[in-house]
Amino acid sequence: MPEKKRSTIKDVASLAGVSLQTVSRVINNSGPVSETTLQKVQQAILTLNYRPSLAARSLPGRCSYVIGFIVPYEVDYLITDPNLLAQISGADAEAHQRGYSLLLSTSGNSKNGLEAYERFVSNQAADGALVIETASSSEGSKLLSLQEYPYVSIGQDLGNPGACTVDRDNYDGGRQITQHLLDRGHTRIGIINGPAFGSVAGLQLRLEGHQQSMEQAGLSFDPSLMVYGDYTRRSGETATQQLLALPDPPTAIFALNDRMAMGAIRSAQKAGLRIPEDLAVAGFDDIPTASDFNPPLTTISVSSHKLGQTAARMLFQLIDGEPIEKKQVVLPVELVIREST
Amino acid sequence: MPEKKRSTIKDVASLAGVSLQTVSRVINNSGPVSETTLQKVQQAILTLNYRPSLAARSLPGRCSYVIGFIVPYEVDYLITDPNLLAQISGADAEAHQRGYSLLLSTSGNSKNGLEAYERFVSNQAADGALVIETASSSEGSKLLSLQEYPYVSIGQDLGNPGACTVDRDNYDGGRQITQHLLDRGHTRIGIINGPAFGSVAGLQLRLEGHQQSMEQAGLSFDPSLMVYGDYTRRSGETATQQLLALPDPPTAIFALNDRMAMGAIRSAQKAGLRIPEDLAVAGFDDIPTASDFNPPLTTISVSSHKLGQTAARMLFQLIDGEPIEKKQVVLPVELVIREST
DNA sequence: TGCTATTATGTGAACGTTCACTGTGAACGG
DNA sequence: CCGTTCACAGTGAACGTTCACATAATAGCA
Numbered sequence: 218m219p220e221k222k223r224s225t226i227k228d229v230a231s232l233a234g235v236s237l238q239t240v241s242r243v244i245n246n247s248g249p250v251s252e253t254t255l256q257k258v259q260q261a262i263l264t265l266n267y268r269p270s271l272a273a274r275s276l277p278g279r280c281s282y283v284i285g286f287i288v289p290y291e292v293d294y295l296i297t298d299p300n301l302l303a304q305i306s307g308a309d310a311e312a313h314q315r316g317y318s319l320l321l322s323t324s325g326n327s328k329n330g331l332e333a334y335e336r337f338v339s340n341q342a343a344d345g346a347l348v349i350e351t352a353s354s355s356e357g358s359k360l361l362s363l364q365e366y367p368y369v370s371i372g373q374d375l376g377n378p379g380a381c382t383v384d385r386d387n388y389d390g391g392r393q394i395t396q397h398l399l400d401r402g403h404t405r406i407g408i409i410n411g412p413a414f415g416s417v418a419g420l421q422l423r424l425e426g427h428q429q430s431m432e433q434a435g436l437s438f439d440p441s442l443m444v445y446g447d448y449t450r451r452s453g454e455t456a457t458q459q460l461l462a463l464p465d466p467p468t469a470i471f472a473l474n475d476r477m478a479m480g481a482i483r484s485a486q487k488a489g490l491r492i493p494e495d496l497a498v499a500g501f502d503d504i505p506t507a508s509d510f511n512p513p514l515t516t517i518s519v520s521s522h523k524l525g526q527t528a529a530r531m532l533f534q535l536i537d538g539e540p541i542e543k544k545q546v547v548l549p550v551e552l553v554i555r556e557s558t
Numbered sequence: 559m560p561e562k563k564r565s566t567i568k569d570v571a572s573l574a575g576v577s578l579q580t581v582s583r584v585i586n587n588s589g590p591v592s593e594t595t596l597q598k599v600q601q602a603i604l605t606l607n608y609r610p611s612l613a614a615r616s617l618p619g620r621c622s623y624v625i626g627f628i629v630p631y632e633v634d635y636l637i638t639d640p641n642l643l644a645q646i647s648g649a650d651a652e653a654h655q656r657g658y659s660l661l662l663s664t665s666g667n668s669k670n671g672l673e674a675y676e677r678f679v680s681n682q683a684a685d686g687a688l689v690i691e692t693a694s695s696s697e698g699s700k701l702l703s704l705q706e707y708p709y710v711s712i713g714q715d716l717g718n719p720g721a722c723t724v725d726r727d728n729y730d731g732g733r734q735i736t737q738h739l740l741d742r743g744h745t746r747i748g749i750i751n752g753p754a755f756g757s758v759a760g761l762q763l764r765l766e767g768h769q770q771s772m773e774q775a776g777l778s779f780d781p782s783l784m785v786y787g788d789y790t791r792r793s794g795e796t797a798t799q800q801l802l803a804l805p806d807p808p809t810a811i812f813a814l815n816d817r818m819a820m821g822a823i824r825s826a827q828k829a830g831l832r833i834p835e836d837l838a839v840a841g842f843d844d845i846p847t848a849s850d851f852n853p854p855l856t857t858i859s860v861s862s863h864k865l866g867q868t869a870a871r872m873l874f875q876l877i878d879g880e881p882i883e884k885k886q887v888v889l890p891v892e893l894v895i896r897e898s899t
Numbered sequence: 900t901g902c903t904a905t906t907a908t909g910t911g912a913a914c915g916t917t918c919a920c921t922g923t924g925a926a927c928g929g
Numbered sequence: 930c931c932g933t934t935c936a937c938a939g940t941g942a943a944c945g946t947t948c949a950c951a952t953a954a955t956a957g958c959a
Contacts, residue, residue, distance in 0.1 A: 223680060225945060236909045241947060249906055268680040272616040273945030277914045281613060283661070283683075288647075299640045299846075306664045313663075318683060321627070321662040322654075323647045339564060339609040342624075342659060450850045479850050486852070505640075506847040509791045509820050511827065566915060577939045582917060590936050614915030618944045906955070913948080921940075927933085 224265040233261040244269060275341075284312055284532060285320045285337045285346035289354040299505045300521040301349070304371060307525025308347055315533060317344075331357055338364050345532045347525070350374050350382070352417050367535040369528045373418035381535060383528040383546045387419045390517035390550040391426025391471075394499045397515070397552055398469045399434050403497060406431075407460040407467035408443040409453055409477045420473050423501060427471060442467055446477045453480025461488060468496065469558070475500035475507050475516055482510070482557060497558040513555035519548055565606040574602035585610060616682075625653055625873060626661045626678045626687035630695040640846045641862040642690070645712060648866030649688055656874060658685075672698055679705050686873045688866070691715050691723075693758055708876040710869045714759035722876060724869040724887045728760045731858035731891040732767025732812075735840045738856070738893055739810045740775050744838060747772075748801040748808035749784040750794055750818045761814050764842060768812060783808055787818045794821025802829055802837075809837065810899070816841035816848045816857055823851070823898060838899040854896035860889055 230240045235254055242248040243258040250258075261267075275281040286305055309319045320343050324333030334357040337346050345367035348358055355376030361368045362377045374380040398406050408427065411420045428438045444459045446452030453472055457480065460467055470485075472478035478500030485496045492498060492512055500507060503518035527546060534541055571581045576595055583589040584599040591599075602608075616622040627646055650660045661684050665674030675698040678687050686708035689699055696717030702709045703718045715721040739747055749768065752761045769779045785800045787793030794813055798821065801808055811826075813819035819841030826837045833839060833853055841848060844859035868887060875882055 223682065227945080237946080238910080238948095239908060242908090245947085247947090249908090251907060254907085266680065268677075270617075270945055271681050271683045272613045272622060273914095274947075275613040275914095276611075276617055276916090276945075277947045279914090279947070286662070298643070302639075302643045305662065309662060309664045318677070319662050320624070321646065321650060321660050323650045336609075336659070339607065340612050341564065342612045476850065479847075483850075483852055504847075506820075506845075506850070509817070509824075509847070509851075511824055511852040568915080578916080579918095579940080580938060583938090586917085588917090590938095592937065595938085611915055614944095615917080616944095617915075617946090618917050620917070620944090900959100902957100902959090904955105904957075907953085909952070910950085911948105912950100914946090916944090918943080919941095921938105923938075924936090926935075929931095929933105 223270075224267045226267070226269065228265055229258065229261045229267050232265065233257045280344045280536070281342060282316060283318050283320050283343045284308075284529065284536075285322060285343035287333055287337070287346055287348045287354075287357070288321070288323045289333075289349060289351050289357065290324045300502060303521035304349075304525035304528075307520075307522035307527075308529040309525075310522070311526045311529035311533075317533075331360060333357070334360050337361075338366050345369075345536045347371060347528050347532060348374075350417075352412075367532060369532045369535065371524060371528050373422075375418055379544070381531055381541060381544050383524060383531060383548065384419065385517075385519035385524065386547045386550045387422035388426040388429075390501060390519075390552075391423035392430045393426075393550070393552040394471055394501065394515075394517060395427045395430035396434075397554065398471065398497060398499060398558065399430065399436075401469070401497060401558060403467075403469035404436060405439070405442065405465065405467040405469070407457075407470040409446050409456045409460075409470060409472040409481060410443055411445070411473055412447050413445045423473050446472075446480075448474055448476060450476045450480035450483070453477030454484040455480075457481040457484035458488075461485065461490075470496065470498045472498065472500050475502045475504045475514060478514055478516070478557075479507075479510055482512070482514070493556065493558050499558050503553055507553075508555065510557075512557050515555045515558040516553055517550050518553045519550045524548055564611075565608045567608070567610065569606055570599065570602045570608050573606065574598045621685045621877070622683060623657060624659050624661050624684045625649075625870065625877075626663060626684035628674055628678070628687055628689045628695075628698070629662070629664045630674075630690060630692050630698065631665045641843060644862035645690075645866035645869075648861075648863035648868075649870040650866075651863070652867045652870035652874075658874075672701060674698070675701050678702075679707050686710075686877045688712060688869050688873060689715075691758075693753075708873060710873045710876065712865060712869050714763075716759055720885070722872055722882060722885045724865060724872060724889065725760065726858075726860035726865065727888045727891045728763035729767040729770075731842060731860075731893075732764035733771045734767075734891070734893040735812055735842065735856075735858060736768045736771035737775075738895065739812065739838060739840060739899065740771065740777075742810070742834075742838060742899060744808075744810035745777060746780070746783065746806065746808040746810070748798075748811040750787050750797045750801075750811060750813040750822060751784055752786070752814055753788050754786045764814050787813075787821075789815055789817060791817045791821035791824070794818030795825040796821075798822040798825035799829075802826065802831075811837065811839045813839065813841050816843045816845045816855060819855055819857070819898075820848075820851055823853070823855070834897065834899050840899050844894055848894075849896065851898075853898050856896045856899040857894055858891045859894045860891045865889060 230237045312319050322333045350370045350372035359376040370382040444456040446456045470481050481498050490496045500516040503516045507514040571578045653660050663674045691711045691713035700717040711723040785797040787797045811822050822839050831837045841855050841857040844857045848855040
C-alpha cells in the first residue's frame with residue numbers, strides 16, 4: 218500500500234522512538250549519538266525510505282545543496298560546443314559526490330542575460346555558481362562578485378582579475394602546436410584568429426604561446442600571416458583563401474579552434490592542396506569530431522570533464538570558506554598529433 | 559550600503575504598510591487587491607529588489623519551481639552528443655519562461671544509475687523530470703512511473719508504453735532517406751544498424767521506415783545488407799568494410815546515425831571509392847559536424863531545441879494536471895541533402 | 900560523597916512562504 | 930432597511946528542517 222505523503226523526519230522519529238533532533242543528528246552526524254539509537258534511527262530511515270526535503274533543509278538560512286552552472290547565451294556557438302556538456306558533467310559528478318545537485322541555466326530567452334545571474338543571487342536557489350566565461354559574460358561575473366556571491370569562472374574572467382578561475386593552459390597549447398609545426402620544418406605559419414574585436418583572453422594566450430615558440434626558434438611573428446575568423450568552419454574557409462592568396466603563402470596553418478581548422482582543411486583541399494603534404498593544419502580544443510575528420514586533425518586536447526570537476530571542487534572550497542591557495546588554476550593540455558600535420 | 563540579509567516578504571510588507579498576505583497576493587496574483595495597494599507593494603518590491611525564496615515557497619507542500627533533466631549515464635556516447643545540449647537548452651528556455659529552473663542530473667559517478675531517479679522522487683527537489691531514454695534507462699523510468707512521478711521521456715520509453723514521450727519521427731526519417739536514395743537510382747542499400755542486442759526503439763523505427771520505402775518501390779529488404787555497429791565512427795568503418803567485401807556490394811549505405819556514416823565514408827575513401835559517385839552514404843541526426851564533414855553528409859535533421867522545448871511543455875501540462883490529448887508526440891523531421899549522396 | 904565535565908537526548912523557536920480562515924466595509928436586491 | 934453577497938485586507942497556523950538552549954544521565958576527580 219503506497220503512502221500518499223512522503224515520509225518526514227517526524228515519521229522516522231516516532232518509528233525509532235526518539236525525538237526529531239536525534240534523527241537530525243544522525244543524518245548530519247552533528248553531535249553525539251549512542252550506538253544503539255544510531256542503529257534504531259538508521260533502520261527507521263531505511264524502512265521508510267526517508268530522504269530529507271531539500272527545501273525544508275535550506276530554509277533555516279543554511280545552504281541549498283545546489284550549485285548553479287551558468288552558460289551565457291551565445292547564439293549557436295556554445296550550445297553546439299561538444300565539450301561543454303562534458304564540462305557540465307564533470308561539475309555534476311563532483312557536486313553529486315558532495316550531495317549537491319546542479320542547476321543549469323542557459324540564460325535562455327531573456328535578452329538581458331543578467332537575469333540569469335540575478336536569479337542565482339537573490340533566489341538563494343544555489344549556494345554558488347560556475348560560469349562559462351565568454352566575450353559577453355563579464356558583466357554577469359561583475360554582478361556576482363559585487364554581491365560577493367561565490368562563483369568560479371571557467372575560462373578567463375575578464376571583468377574581475379581577482380576572481381577564481383579554471384582554464385586550460387592556452388599559452389602552453391599555442392606554444393606546443395607551434396613547436397610541433399616548427400619541428401616538422403615549417404617556418405611560415407599562418408594564424409586563423411578569432412574575431413578581431415571582442416576576442417576572448419583564451420585566444421590571446423594561444424597567440425602569445427605561438428609567438429613565444431617562434432621567437433625561441435629565432436623567428437619573428439609575422440602579422441601579415443594572421444587573419445580573423447568567427448569560430449565557424451565557414452570563416453575558416455574564407456580565412457584560408459586569404460592566406461593562400463598571399464604572394465608568399467604559409468606552409469602551415471594554426472587555427473585557434475578546431476572548427477576553423479576544419480574549414481581551413483576543406484578550403485585547401487578544394488584548392489587542390491594535399492594535407493599535410495602541401496599544407497599542414499592544426500587546430501585547438503580537440504572536439505570529438507576532430508579525430509573523425511578527414512584527415513584527422515592535429516590539435517590541443519584537455520579533459521573537459523576534469524575542467525568542470527576542478528572548477529566545481531574550487532567552488533566548494535569557496536562555499537565552505539576554505540582558504541584558496543591558488544585562485545587561478547591552469548590545467549595542462551596535451552598535444553594530439555594526427556594526420557593533418 | 560549593501561544589506562547583509564536578503565530582503566524578505568516581511569520587509570516588503572512593512573515598507574508598503576500592508577500585511578504579509580497582501581504581498582503574497584500581489585506576487586501570485588491570487589486574490590483581489592485594490593489598485594492603490596497593488597502599486598504600493600510593487601513599488602516596495604522594486605525598491606528592495608525582492609525575490610521570493612524558492613525554498614520557503616516550496617516548503618508548504620507546493621511546487622518547487624524546478625524541473626529535472628535526467629541524462630542516464632552512458633559512457634561517452636551521450637556526453638559528447640552535440641545535440642543533447644541543444645535539447646537541454648530548449649527545455650531550459652521553456653522552463654525559464656514559466657519561472658522554473660532546470661536541475662540537471664547526469665547520474666554521474668553512481669554505478670547504480672537509479673540513484674539519480676530516486677533523488678528526484680523523494681527529495682521533492684523537482685516537480686517533474688525530463689528523461690533521455692536510452693537502452694539503459696527503462697528501469698529508471700519504471701521507477702518514476704511506479705511512484706506516479708510526473709515525467710516525460712525524450713525518445714521511446716520502452717519500459718512504459720503508456721508514458722508521455724516526445725520523439726523525432728524516426729519512421730518518417732528512415733522512409734525519407736531511403737526514398738531519396740531510391741530516387742538517386744540506388745536499389746541495393748546497405749544498412750549500418752546500432753547494436754544487435756539492446757537496440758533502441760528509435761533505431762528500430764528508422765529501419766521500419768526504410769523497409770516501408772523499399773517495399774513501396776517494389777523492392778524487398780535484404781537482411782544480408784544489414785550489419786551492426788555501436789554508434790561510433792570506428793564501428794561504421796568496420797561495418798563498411800564488411801559491406802564492401804560482399805560479393806554484390808551495395809551502391810549506397812544508410813547508416814542509422816551520423817557518426818557511423820562518417821566512418822563509412824572514411825572507410826570507403828580509404829578503399830579508393832569516390833563519394834557519392836561510387837558509393838552514396840547517408841546518416842541520421844544531423845549533428846553539427848555533419849555539414850562540416852568531407853564531403854558534407856546527407857542526413858535527417860530535427861530541431862533539438864524544439865525537442866527539448868516540446869518535452870518541457872508537455873511536462874508542465876502533466877504537472878498542472880491538465881489533460882494530455884496526445885501522449886506520444888512525434889516531431890517532424892527534415893531531409894537534408896548534401897554532397898554525400 | 901559531592902561537584903563539575905561530558906555524553907546523550909529532548910524542547911521550543913525560527914527560517915520565509917502560503918493556506919484556510921476571519922473580519923471589515925460597501926454594494927445590491929428585495 | 931435588512932440580509933446577502935462581494936471586494937479587500939489581516940491573522941494564525943502549517944510546511945519540514947535545523948539551531949540554540951535546556952535537561953537527564955553518566956563519568957571523572959578530589
